Amino acid sequence: MPRFDDFFLPTADQFSPDLRAAIEAAPLPSLTEGPTDAALTSLLSRPQACRLSTNSGGSPIPSLALSGLWLLAGDLDRSHTISQDEPSREGSFWHGIMHRREGDYSNASYWFHRVRSSVVFEQLAEIYPDSYGDPFEFNDAVAAAVRQRDEDKVSELQQIQWTEWQLLLRECLPA
Incomplete structure (x- = not known):
């Protein structure tokens, strides 16, 4: 179970109680x-x-x-369908993360190049x-960690990826 970092708590409050849970x-x-989470899906x-x-206006999630x-x-396919149609930096960023997760590291690098710069890179x-x-x-x-099956390194990188996810999601939601 992921634990929200303190910086993300105000962002998490924008979700409905069911979605946040x-x-x-x-x-x-x-x-x-990785596995698909049936409840979240x-x-x-x-x-x-x-x-x-409703505190955030009850508008659709961007x-x-x-x-x-x-x-x-x-669900990498659904994420991919959305991110590949978004020409923004954030769309390219999600697209890169998706390809990294599917193990297509060269394609992930291509999409990270398209991002060019991001406050998320700086914050990480x-x-x-x-x-x-x-x-x-x-x-x-x-x-390297995935290829070598280095469980300690994988665990460390998973935490960084979780922070990356929170920072990028925060950038994609209204302030």
């Missing part, structure tokens, strides 16, 4: 495709559940945020100064 109950996202499949809380939520649920480097230099170095570290 499903996110909190989902397993920490794998560095690879079921909830995201219902349009009425894909709305921000598509780029849905791309991230589908990644968390483990601040939070993890010894483990995150840039998205390309991180992509290579994930590829």
Whole structure:
């Protein structure tokens, strides 16, 4: 189960109680495709559940945020369908994460190049100064850890990926 970082709590409050509970109950996202979380997938499949809380105006969750939520649920195909149609930096970022998770590391690098720069890259480097230099170095570290089946490194990188997910999702939701 992922635990929200303190910086993400105000963002998490934008979700309906059901969606927030499903996110909190989902397993920490794998560095690879990993399993699909049935409860979160079921909830995201219902349009009425894909709305921000009434405190946030009750508006639909923006598509780029849905791309991230589908990644968390483990449905890489649905995330890909959304992110590949979004020409923004955030769309390219989600697209890169999706390809990294499916193990297509060169394609992930291509999409991270399309991002060019992101406040998320800078924040990750601040939070993890010894483990995150840039998205390309991180992509290579994930590829190596997965290939070598280094469980300790995989666990460390999963935590960084979780922070990455929270930071990027925060960028995709209204302030």
